[in-house]
Amino acid sequence: MSTKKDILNLLKHEILNLTLKPGTILSETVLSERFQISRTPLRDVLKQLSLESYIDVYPKKGNIVSYIDLESVEQIIYLRSVLEKDIINGLSGSLTLKGVLELKKNLEEQRNAILQEHALEQFLALDDTFHKTLFTLAGHEYLWKLIKFSNVHYERYRRLHMLKQEKLEKILSEHHMILDSMTNHEKDKIDELVQHHLREDMNSLYLLENFADYIKA
Amino acid sequence: MSTKKDILNLLKHEILNLTLKPGTILSETVLSERFQISRTPLRDVLKQLSLESYIDVYPKKGNIVSYIDLESVEQIIYLRSVLEKDIINGLSGSLTLKGVLELKKNLEEQRNAILQEHALEQFLALDDTFHKTLFTLAGHEYLWKLIKFSNVHYERYRRLHMLKQEKLEKILSEHHMILDSMTNHEKDKIDELVQHHLREDMNSLYLLENFADYIKA
DNA sequence: TTGCAAAATCTTGTATACAAGTTATAGATA
DNA sequence: TATCTATAACTTGTATACAAGATTTTGCAA
Missing domain, CATH: 1.10.10.10 (Winged helix-like DNA-binding domain superfamily/Winged helix DNA-binding domain)
Structure with a gap:
């Protein structure tokens, strides 16, 4: 029961x-x-x-x-990309020490997670927390929850994509670069990094070729 | 039944x-x-x-x-503000004649609606269509629906705010200015207009003073 | 064997009786 | 009159029987 x-x-x-x-x-x-x-x-x-x-x-x-809806994936990536650029640039101007420490602590945990045997689960959770923390620090936890509410397709897409190869190192290093450009107030760099970070290799055919039966027609 | x-x-x-x-x-x-x-x-x-x-x-x-949740109103305004800036700036560079005509036609209908006796209902619907059209032209109807899904609080806030005075003329003129700055590729002006247009006078105490019993504590 | 039709067996959708908890009411007592 | 208590009348939550439709199976016929 x-x-x-x-x-x-x-x-x-x-x-x-x-x-x-x-x-x-x-x-x-x-x-x-x-x-x-x-x-x-x-x-x-x-x-x-x-x-x-x-x-x-x-x-x-x-x-x-439900089958994975790539249209939803595209749209959520765009939504997050636009939002997180604005949020990170905003934080760049009003960042507290407490906030930076929280983010750095998270990145350390990501580093540890990668070294584990079954890294993927832990890493995915920590990656999620990293982005959620950005929303929360900017006072936009409400919007994080809203995105989470429409996250089924993106979440599964993401997990499948990570099976492609060991991309965890790459993602972690991007997290570090985002944090650095944020503390250094480098707007153009932030925009470029966030855009690339969220989009990953959305354009690749990896999913279609390997998990066609999971994808919505 | x-x-x-x-x-x-x-x-x-x-x-x-x-x-x-x-x-x-x-x-x-x-x-x-x-x-x-x-x-x-x-x-x-x-x-x-x-x-x-x-x-x-x-x-x-x-x-x-439910009572009107002002936190939700704030967050939706921010979300739309960030999104619509990006969308309109994007459209500014890739606008079709068909799109411009559709928007202009809508604005004419808004003009007619204002002249009617019970203008509010018609105008609200047309205003909605105007913004929806922007999302659709940019290929983001999905996100428009997502916003609509979380729109209860903002929608009611908006309606109450419009009772304040005859603001319809002002809103219509802002729509025209947005469309103009879009066709003229004036990015800074777009950003400023959209920001102000969506935010309206969110900061005023009008709602709290006149509809306190509708507001979530 | 193939094709078709009918029936049996699935599926979710609806109505309803009952369970469990909350609130209001009536009544007794001081 | 005021207050406390017990009971009745509400609320939504759950279980279950039945309805309605879709699918599969079965059996008969060509």
Whole structure:
């Protein structure tokens, strides 16, 4: 017996880390038996997953884990790129010592995470925290949550892309460069770095070639 | 007997235009009788309203129309401000004749709307279309929808602010200036105009003094 | 074997009875 | 009258039976 909140978080997590692959059927009856709960509260969970695009609901047919929507990925990257440029440039002029320390501490943890065996999970979480901290320091935690709310497609895209090769070192070094250009008030450099950092190699065909069956047609 | 979709749209509309005032109780049983539908599908509607912050749900107590959250208003204004600056500057360099005509046509309709008796409703809709068109022309309709999704508080704030005085003329003239500076590629002017246009007189105490009981504490 | 049709078995959608918690009310007591 | 208590009447939350539609399976016929 699990609570609705637990079930929601569990399913979200399993969808985001691709344990539940795009296209997987999520049957109400199967789930209600698995979690020992009736269909009514379970449908509440599915309704929320649907509104956040974790699943697609086909009336009278079934629910499936959504395929990765590259349009959403593109748009979220653009949104974050524009926002984070403005946020980092803003912080560049009004940065507190406390803020810088928090960011540096995070980067150290990223360094440690890379050295671990199963680095990816830890690193992804820390990377997330790094960007979230930027939003929070700038007084825009609300917008971070808003982005998170529409993050299913981008999040999965990102995870798959990281499988390509050991890119963690590269990402970490970009984090360092962003922090440096921020403290040095180098606006043009900030803009260029953030743009490239978020966009990564979005243009590459890696995903389409290797995970075509995860992608929305 | 109404469909879920109709009920959802109706309730959203009544909340946005303040027919349903913040704090109003939305009882499941009352609504289910009003719309001649059982509580189960009605709860689906309330769930969605809740996820989009139209209502607040107090378990075992009741549902009320949400109070206007000024933090959300501030953040959405900032988000739109940053985004629309970038979008309009982008369009400035790649504008099609078709796009300009669409915008000009909209502004003419705004001019006509102002002359009507009950101008506000029409004008608000056209103003919305103007900004939506900018997003669409730039290929960012996705982000327009995302903003719309988090728009309850800003939308109501805006409507109340417009009651202050006849501001429609001023807003229309700003739309014209934005369009002009866009076609003339005047980046600095665009930034300044958009910033001021969206922010309006957010800092004024008008709302707090006249609609304190609509505002979230 | 192939094709088609009907029925059985899936799926989610809806109505409703009941559970559990909160609030209001009525009544007794001081 | 004032106050406290118990009960009744509300609220939403959950379980479950049934409805309605989609799909699969089965069986018969060509």
